[in-house]
Amino acid sequence: MYERPKLQSLTPSTTPTQDADGLSPLVIRASNLDLTFQTNDGPVHALKDVNLEVNKGDFVSFIGPSGCGKTTFLRCIAGLETPTSGALSVNGMTPDDARRARAYGYVFQAAGLYPWRTIGGNIRLPLEIMGFSKAEMGERIKRVLNLVDLEGFEKKFPWQLSGGMQQRASIARALAFDADILLMDEPFGALDEIVRDHLNEQLLQLWARTEKTIAFVTHSIPEAVYLSTKIVVMSPRPGRISDVIESSLPRDRPLSIRDSAEFIAIANRVRDGLHAGHGQG
Amino acid sequence: MKSFFPVVTVVAAVLLIWIIAVVPMNMHLTADQAQRDGLAVSPDTPIARQDFSGLGLAVHNSHLIPLTYVNVRPRLPSPHQIAIELYDTVIDKKITSKRSLVYHGWVTLAPTLLGFAIGTLLGIMLAVGIVFSRVMDRSVMPWAIVSQTIPILALAPMIIVVMGAAGIQGILPKAVIAAYLSFFPVVVGMVKGLRSPEGMQLDLLRTYHSSNSQGFWKLRLPASTPYLFASLKIGISASLIGTIVAELPTGAKAGFGARMLVGDQYGQPILSWAALFAAAITAAALVGIIGMIERGTLRQMGMKPA
Numbered sequence: 141m142y143e144r145p146k147l148q149s150l151t152p153s154t155t156p157t158q159d160a161d162g163l164s165p166l167v168i169r170a171s172n173l174d175l176t177f178q179t180n181d182g183p184v185h186a187l188k189d190v191n192l193e194v195n196k197g198d199f200v201s202f203i204g205p206s207g208c209g210k211t212t213f214l215r216c217i218a219g220l221e222t223p224t225s226g227a228l229s230v231n232g233m234t235p236d237d238a239r240r241a242r243a244y245g246y247v248f249q250a251a252g253l254y255p256w257r258t259i260g261g262n263i264r265l266p267l268e269i270m271g272f273s274k275a276e277m278g279e280r281i282k283r284v285l286n287l288v289d290l291e292g293f294e295k296k297f298p299w300q301l302s303g304g305m306q307q308r309a310s311i312a313r314a315l316a317f318d319a320d321i322l323l324m325d326e327p328f329g330a331l332d333e334i335v336r337d338h339l340n341e342q343l344l345q346l347w348a349r350t351e352k353t354i355a356f357v358t359h360s361i362p363e364a365v366y367l368s369t370k371i372v373v374m375s376p377r378p379g380r381i382s383d384v385i386e387s388s389l390p391r392d393r394p395l396s397i398r399d400s401a402e403f404i405a406i407a408n409r410v411r412d413g414l415h416a417g418h419g420q421g
Numbered sequence: 422m423k424s425f426f427p428v429v430t431v432v433a434a435v436l437l438i439w440i441i442a443v444v445p446m447n448m449h450l451t452a453d454q455a456q457r458d459g460l461a462v463s464p465d466t467p468i469a470r471q472d473f474s475g476l477g478l479a480v481h482n483s484h485l486i487p488l489t490y491v492n493v494r495p496r497l498p499s500p501h502q503i504a505i506e507l508y509d510t511v512i513d514k515k516i517t518s519k520r521s522l523v524y525h526g527w528v529t530l531a532p533t534l535l536g537f538a539i540g541t542l543l544g545i546m547l548a549v550g551i552v553f554s555r556v557m558d559r560s561v562m563p564w565a566i567v568s569q570t571i572p573i574l575a576l577a578p579m580i581i582v583v584m585g586a587a588g589i590q591g592i593l594p595k596a597v598i599a600a601y602l603s604f605f606p607v608v609v610g611m612v613k614g615l616r617s618p619e620g621m622q623l624d625l626l627r628t629y630h631s632s633n634s635q636g637f638w639k640l641r642l643p644a645s646t647p648y649l650f651a652s653l654k655i656g657i658s659a660s661l662i663g664t665i666v667a668e669l670p671t672g673a674k675a676g677f678g679a680r681m682l683v684g685d686q687y688g689q690p691i692l693s694w695a696a697l698f699a700a701a702i703t704a705a706a707l708v709g710i711i712g713m714i715e716r717g718t719l720r721q722m723g724m725k726p727a
């Protein structure tokens with residue numbers, strides 16, 4: 141039904157790695173990654189021949205139609221899913237070792253707060269598991285709640301918060317233990333435009349301040365372009381990368397940058413990539 | 422409070438049916454007694470009266486209907502007779518009296534609570550084993566199910582006799598039977614509850630590289646709390662029934678079960694019925710207490726009952 145997209149032949153841009161020596165700042169490297177789910181209705185080819193390199197401090201966005209494997213790829217990076225073939229390394233380790241080393245914070249597609257814990261208690265969860273001291277926990281909870289604009293909600297239970305506030309709390313939970321990598325699966329998908337803009341801005345500030353490496357799944361072209369240094373366009377059946385766009389926008393981005401010609405040009409290229417993936421380009 | 426009116430309506434309907442049923446049920450007895458007391462009864466021989474149904478007899482002797490409610494040894498006691506007997510044996514009698522239902526109630530309640538505690542503990546431990554060990558999942562669950570298919574009425578005397586032969590008497594054999602009935606709902610509910618966390622809640626813990634025991638204490642156990650309480654409510658009433666059943670066939674001298682049996686054997690149905698009602702009220706109270714603890718606990722946990 142879907143014809144082979146033309147862009148598929150374009151191998152993802154491999155910026156010549158200046159750091160081919162052992163001191164590579166490469167954080168994520170996927171080569172020839174394949175993943176097939178065995179289901180009752182037969183095999184589902186979720187990822188096919190995925191090649192990608194993410195450097196330290198990159199902000200990578202994954203964009204593509206529903207079911208193209210964005211979540212699956214993120215889960216592979218997190219060591220929650222095991223690729224059928226190919227190689228994947230995170231911080232120079234296998235994803236599973238990186239998971240054991242608590243290398244990343246993961247924000248799931250739904251907030252997934254534990255209903256029996258308060259907002260503060262939910263943020264404390266990873267800190268308890270990782271064995272932080274009481275004082276340090278309190279301090280960190282205050283700090284990340286502040287970061288996502290939820291001061292004063294520490295003692296509230298999840299059901300007392302709106303969906304958007306719950307999602308922010310889940311971001312705070314992922315930030316609490318200061319992992320170098322942040323994996324975010326459509327964290328702002330459920331939010332209205334204004335809150336989304338605000339959080340996008342805050343996320344950029346956080347990223348600039350902390351030099352984290354962020355992998356970010358979204359369905360929104362403007363969001364992807366506004367946030368990213370690298371945009372990965374994916375297409376479905378089988379899920380694969382159809383384009384990788386290195387953003388030429390400066391790292392310091394006011395919201396108004398979205399009206400610039402450069403921004404629109406990048407957005408157009410993303411849109412073209414998406415259409416190509418759909419077999420309509 | 423929303424359930425108040427439906428409950429009252431049902432209770433009222435049951436009472437009405439009961440009150441109406443008292444007349445035909447006791448009519449023959451009442452007619453015999455009335456005749457002995459020199460009242461006019463038609464037809465005037467017990468044998469002739471056998472040809473009539475209770476209802477038919479009542480139609481012919483409507484003047485005897487009020488007397489069906491005050492029989493000393495009725496086939497079906499009227500509600501007020503039971504209420505009076507309950508008042509008499511619960512409130513009027515000294516607790517130390519052998520006729521006090523409070524005394525008998527405690528004799529039944531103590532093994533019920535002990536058995537419930539044992540059953541709950543056992544149930545939770547088995548459930549934890551089943552959830553964390555494949556081997557236990559395969560081996561324990563079928564036996565737990567089979568254990569509940571054995572009629573407790575047949576099993577109870579065996580347990581009492583065997584334990585008695587081993588020199589164990591008193592509260593413990595009854596508690597064992599109570600535990601036998603209450604562990605099962607706890608196992609089933611807890612297994613379901615401990616398995617209730619969904620993929621994402623578990624994945625979250627994996628991203629933190631948490632240990633199995635952290636997963637248990639921080640996710641599975643709290644997630645299972647609503648299920649546990651649902652099971653405890655079934656378990657406590659099962660415990661009470663188990664204890665009463667244990668008292669029935671073994672010639673126990675005290676307890677609700679003993680009272681029911683004594684009433685039966687000595688032709689004092691009001692006694693049996695009063696004991697039955699006292700047991701039912703006790704069960705309702707126990708379930709109510711657990712319900713209150715449930716509401717308090719879940720509110721503290723920010724959750725709603727399952």
Ligand SMILES: Nc1ncnc2c1ncn2[C@@H]1O[C@H](COP(=O)(O)OP(=O)(O)OP(=O)(O)O)[C@@H](O)[C@H]1O
Nearest residue numbers: 177179184186205206207208209210211212213379
């Ligand atoms: N555990 C699983 N078992 C079987 N198939 C799966 C599983 N997880 C995902 N898939 C399939 O793999 C494909 C990719 O799914 P994935 O969730 O990665 O898509 P996505 O790009 O995140 O979509 P969305 O934008 O809707 O979140 C889909 O066809 C999906 O049905």
Ligand SMILES: [Mg+2]
Nearest residue numbers: 210211249325
């Ligand atoms: Mg997804």
